[in-house]
Amino acid sequence: MKAAVLEEFGKPLAVHEIPAPTLGTGEVLVDVVAAPVLPYAAEVFRGERNYQLTLPVVPGAGAIGRVRETGPDATRLAPGDWVLCDPVIRSRDDARTPDITLQGLSGRGEGGLFLQRHFGHGAYAEQLRIPTENAIPLGPLDPADAGRWTALTLCLVPYGGLLAAELRPGETVLVSGATGNFGSAGVAVALAMGAACVVAPGRNEAALDDLERRFGSRVRTVRLTGDGDTVRLREAAGAPIDVVLDLLPPSASTAPVRAAAMAVREYGRIVLMGGVGMLGGDDLALPYPWLMRNSVTVRGQWMQPRTANASMIALARSGLLDLDQFTVTEFGLDDIAGALDHAASGRPRFALTVVRP
Secondary structure, three states: EEEEOOOOOOOOEEEEOOOOOOOOOOEEEEEEEEEEEEOHHHHHHOOOOOOOOOOOOOOOEEEEEEEEOOOOOOOOOOOOOEEEEOOOOOOOOOOOOOOOOOOOOOEHHHHHHHHHHHHHHOOOOOEEEOOOOOOOOOOOOOOOHHHHHHHHHHHHHHHHHHHHHHOOOOOEEEEEEOOOHHHHHHHHHHHHOOEEEEEEEOHHHHHHHHHHHHHHHHHHEEEOOOOOOHHHHHHHHHEEEEEEEOOOOOOHHHHHHHHHHHHHEEEEEEOOEEEEOOOOOEEEEOHHHHHHOOOOOEEEEEOOOOOOHHHHHHHHHOOOOOOHHHHEEEEEHHHHHHHHHHHOOOOOOOEEEEEOO
């Protein structure tokens, strides 16, 4: 089969023929129809983000495709079914603390790297092998719309954070990093889940204006200045802030994270999902007395639980999460370099770059 291969960090991906994956028990083979390209994918492939990847590897995290073949333990999936390929692969021999690899992108620790030895190859290929539980049925799909459905892989990240925060309909959410790729998707997801109001801070005024235009009065934007931001975030909310979700990238400092976190109400919840500190710099400092006396919950969350996939698909199928707001630009696998350049070019939020093998 044809695939794009990362042979060495810093070298362009090479598109050539490699052996097709073979099917094992507990696995599904999928014909990849559309695979998303992250805006920072080129940074990963240059080695700038220090992600753990065993080379050579076929990169690409997540896909929309059709089942090619199932193992003997699949009782409902059948060849031809449309599926969402969840890239979050968990070991099966420790339900409490499973090792995790993010297929085609990164692993977590030694256990994650061990999983990569078998499931490392990602979605920039004609075929993809995934665990049976990672092939999530989508139902009927127009092949022309497959690229737009890759938005699910983007939206699932903030969705995992909002589920971890136990967001309830009618609550007020602050999305730190709201003008970024994952953050703007987080605004849309929070509203789809029933948030009464989403506070969206940032410094990119054009992106903030776009959020207001898209979502109306349920989004309250705040221009960050670095001076008195916490107070202005609380004022903009117009109600106590129940949940703070941080999705800021590694390039951000801890200052906006702290300003957003300390805007949460007493008994509020803070979920950290961004990349702040991954490339060095100051650690996040939150006052012990403030956390304790206000009974604030702080937790980290990496990606989403497996059960989130089906409920995210239901949000999209119902129209509560409108996938039509995402624009799609597609590339063939032979033009993977063009896809990476396009994804990194700083285009507006709600814009998807997609490879169609």
